[in-house]
Amino acid sequence: MKLIAELFSISLGAILVENFVLVRFMGICPFLGVSKKVDTAVGMGLAVTFVMGLSTLMTHLVQRYVLEALGLEYLQTIVFILIIAALVQFVEMFLQKSVPALYASLGIYLPLITTNCAVLGVAIYAADTSIYTVFTAVWYGVSAGLGFLLAIVLLAGIRERLETSDYPKAMEGFPVALISAALLALAFMGFSGFNI
Amino acid sequence: MKEILIPALILGGLGLFFGALLAFAGIIFKVKKDERIQLIEETLPGANCGGCGFSGCGGYAEAIVSGEAPCNLCAVGGAEVAKYISEVMGVQSEFVKKYAYLHCTGGAYQRYVYEGIEDCTYANNLAGGRKSCTYGCLGLGSCAKACPVGAIDVIEGVPTVNKNKCTGCGVCKRTCPRGLFEIMPESTKIIVKCSSHDKTIDMKNSCPDGCIACRKCERGCPEDAIKVIDNLARIDYDKCVHCGNCVENCPKKIISYIE
Numbered sequence: 001m002k003l004i005a006e007l008f009s010i011s012l013g014a015i016l017v018e019n020f021v022l023v024r025f026m027g028i029c030p031f032l033g034v035s036k037k038v039d040t041a042v043g044m045g046l047a048v049t050f051v052m053g054l055s056t057l058m059t060h061l062v063q064r065y066v067l068e069a070l071g072l073e074y075l076q077t078i079v080f081i082l083i084i085a086a087l088v089q090f091v092e093m094f095l096q097k098s099v100p101a102l103y104a105s106l107g108i109y110l111p112l113i114t115t116n117c118a119v120l121g122v123a124i125y126a127a128d129t130s131i132y133t134v135f136t137a138v139w140y141g142v143s144a145g146l147g148f149l150l151a152i153v154l155l156a157g158i159r160e161r162l163e164t165s166d167y168p169k170a171m172e173g174f175p176v177a178l179i180s181a182a183l184l185a186l187a188f189m190g191f192s193g194f195n196i
Numbered sequence: 197m198k199e200i201l202i203p204a205l206i207l208g209g210l211g212l213f214f215g216a217l218l219a220f221a222g223i224i225f226k227v228k229k230d231e232r233i234q235l236i237e238e239t240l241p242g243a244n245c246g247g248c249g250f251s252g253c254g255g256y257a258e259a260i261v262s263g264e265a266p267c268n269l270c271a272v273g274g275a276e277v278a279k280y281i282s283e284v285m286g287v288q289s290e291f292v293k294k295y296a297y298l299h300c301t302g303g304a305y306q307r308y309v310y311e312g313i314e315d316c317t318y319a320n321n322l323a324g325g326r327k328s329c330t331y332g333c334l335g336l337g338s339c340a341k342a343c344p345v346g347a348i349d350v351i352e353g354v355p356t357v358n359k360n361k362c363t364g365c366g367v368c369k370r371t372c373p374r375g376l377f378e379i380m381p382e383s384t385k386i387i388v389k390c391s392s393h394d395k396t397i398d399m400k401n402s403c404p405d406g407c408i409a410c411r412k413c414e415r416g417c418p419e420d421a422i423k424v425i426d427n428l429a430r431i432d433y434d435k436c437v438h439c440g441n442c443v444e445n446c447p448k449k450i451i452s453y454i455e
Contacts, residue, residue, distance in 0.1 A: 066210075070206065072203055078207065082210060082211060086215075086218060089218055093218075094221070094225055096225065097227055164313065
C-alpha cells in the first residue's frame with residue numbers, strides 16, 4: 001500500500017506538478033518542432049517516453065552498481081550522455097526497421113532526442129539512489145515521458161486548431177506556438193505545490 | 197595512477213559495451229535498401245512537392261526503382277534530372293516541359309461580399325463561393341500560396357502563371373478546390389479559358405466571359421479537334437494543328453492563344 005502511494009505520488013509529480021516541459025522547461029526543441037500534427041506528436045511523445053524509461057533504467061543501474069560502488073559519481077554526466085546517445089541510436093534502428101512511417105515522420109527530431117535535455121534531466125533526477133529504487137526510478141522516467149507526451153499532444157491539438165483560426169499574420173508559425181506554449185505552461189503552474 | 201586508470205577503464209568499457217550493442221543491433225535491424233534509391237533521391241530536387249503523384253521525393257525514388265513509376269515525372273527537376281535517373285535505371289526516357297494553365301478568366305460577377313478566411317477552399321464551401329459562376333476561379337489565391345516556387349501571382353483577382361518560374365508540378369491544380377488548372381506541355385498553343393458547364397441561358401447571368409456553347413469552334417475546326425461537350429468547348433490536343441480557326445470564330449474570345 002505504501003508503495004502504491006509512492007508510485008502515485010511520483011507519477012502525479014512527474015506528469016503534472018513538475019512537468020518536464022511546461023514547468024521545468026526542458027526539451028523545448030522537440031516540443032515546438034514536432035507539435036504541428038497530433039499524430040506525429042503522439043509518435044514523438046511515445047518515443048521520448050520509451051527512451052526515458054529505458055535510459056532511467058540503465059543510468060540508475062550504472063549509477064548504483066558502477067559509479068557509486070567505485071566512488072566515481074563525478075563521471076555521472078559523461079556516462080549518462082553516452083548511455084542516452086547509444087539508446088537513442090538503438091531506438092532509431094528499431095523504428096526504421098519496424099515502423100518506417102513513424103521513422104520518416106519524426107525525421108531529424110529522432111536523433112535530436114539524444115541532445116534532448118529532458119532525457120538527461122530525468123536520468124540525473126532519477127539517479128538519486130537515496131530516494132529511488134531501481135523500480136521507482138524507471139517508474140519516474142516513464143511518468144516524466146508521459147508528462148512530455150501529455151504536453152506535446154496538448155500543444156499539437158492547439159496548433160492544429162490555430163491553423164484555421166484568425167490571428168495577425170506576423171504571428172504565424174512559431175510566434176503563436178510559443179504564446180500557446182506559454183499559456184499552457186501558465187496553466188500547469190496551477191499544480192505547483194501539490195503534494196501527497 | 198589508480199585514480200586515472202579506473203575511471204578511464206570504466207568509461208572505455210561502457211563505450212565498448214554500447215558500441216558492441218549497437219553493432220549487434222545494426223545487424224538485427226538492418227534495412228535492405230537499393231543503392232539506386234539513394235542515388236535517385238540525391239538527384240531529385242528535394243522540394244517534396246508531390247507533383248509526380250507520390251508522397252515526396254523519397255517515395256518517388258522508391259517507386260522508380262521498384263518499377264512502378266517512369267523516370268520523367270519530376271517536373272521541378274526537368275530534363276536534366278530525368279536524364280540522370282534514366283541513366284541510373286538504364287532506360288530511355290524523354291522529358292517534356294510542362295506548365296500550369298488556368299481554365300478561367302475570373303470574369304464572373306460578384307454574388308456576395310466574402311469576409312471569411314482568405315482561402316478558396318473555405319470560400320468554396322460557403323454557398324458555392326462568392327462569385328456567380330460555380331465552376332470558376334474564386335480569386336482568393338490559395339494556388340499562389342501553395343505554389344512551391346512562387347510562380348503564381350493573383351493580379352486583379354485572377355491567378356497569373358509566370359512561365360519563367362512555373363515547373364509544372366501541379367500543386368496548384370490539387371490545391372484549387374475547383375481544379376481549374378491544367379498541366380499541359382510546352383507545345384500547347386491554344387487554350388479554352390472557361391470551365392463552366394452552365395447552359396447558355398444561365399451563363400448570361402453568371403459570367404460575361406464564359407463559354408456559351410455556340411459550337412462555332414466545333415463547326416470551323418478542319419481537324420474535328422474541338423468539341424462542345426456538356427456546354428463547354430474542349431480541345432483534343434492530339435488532333436489540334438494550331439490553325440487558329442477556333443480562336444477567330446469564338447464570339448466570347450475565351451478560346452485564345454497562349455502568350
